[in-house]
Amino acid sequence: MAEAKHAPATQGASKEELKEQDNVLRTDRGYTAIDDTVVAKIAGLAAREVSGVHALGGGASRFVGSIRESISGTQNIQQGVDVEVGQSQAAVDVAIVAEYGVAIHELAEAIRKNIINAIERMTGLEVTEVNVTVHDVHLDLDDDEDEQQAIETPRVQ
Numbered sequence: 250m251a252e253a254k255h256a257p258a259t260q261g262a263s264k265e266e267l268k269e270q271d272n273v274l275r276t277d278r279g280y281t282a283i284d285d286t287v288v289a290k291i292a293g294l295a296a297r298e299v300s301g302v303h304a305l306g307g308g309a310s311r312f313v314g315s316i317r318e319s320i321s322g323t324q325n326i327q328q329g330v331d332v333e334v335g336q337s338q339a340a341v342d343v344a345i346v347a348e349y350g351v352a353i354h355e356l357a358e359a360i361r362k363n364i365i366n367a368i369e370r371m372t373g374l375e376v377t378e379v380n381v382t383v384h385d386v387h388l389d390l391d392d393d394e395d396e397q398q399a400i401e402t403p404r405v406q
Contacts, residue, residue, distance in 0.1 A: 274337060274373055283372050285334045289327040292341045292379075295367035296330070299359045301351035303387035305329030307344050339374045346385040357381040 274281045296302055306329030329344040341364055347353055361379040368376050 281373075283334065283374060285332050286327070288334050288339050288341070288368060288372065288374070289330045289332045291367050291371055292332060292343060292364045293326040293328065293330045295364045296343050296345065296360050299356065299363050301348050301356045302345050302360065303348050304346040305344060306346075307382075307384040334374065337375060338377050339368060339372070340377050341368070341379045342382070343379065344382045344384050346387050347383050349386050349388045353383055357383070 274283070293305060296305060331342040333340045343360065343364065345356075345360065347356055360381050364379045365376045368374060
């Protein structure tokens with residue numbers, strides 16, 4: 250679930266950098282505001298595009314997400330993604346479950362690059378950081394055990 254936080258993400262930037270970044274979203278014809286939800290959805294989709302990502306979110310958020318999916322029939326794209334969006338910058342925290350056998354440090358860097366490229370290309374916001382937390386490693390054995398339990402457990406008694 251994306252946590253919406255409004256905070257000035259422009260700390261530490263020079264006045265020239267702020268003016269240059271602001272030109273993307275503020276023109277003489279008006280101002281463009283991009284909601285945190287939009288940035289979180291872009292980040293979630295970009296993270297899922299990377300090969301080696303099994304799922305987004307930690308244990309509790311994945312559990313709640315699976316219940317929500319079974320009820321509504323739709324997937325929460327923002328699950329496992331927290332963002333802070335300022336006037337011209339954004340920061341992203343993403344939690345994942347990696348596939349077993351993937352080099353986690355390379356996976357994290359690929360996720361980081363994909364999220365940065367997607368957000369900057371689609372919104373014009375500068376992404377100051379993308380923090381990746383790996384909560385678990387998915388084993389194919391997990392799927393096999395679930396399937397075996399489904400076969401062994403009768404649906405109706």
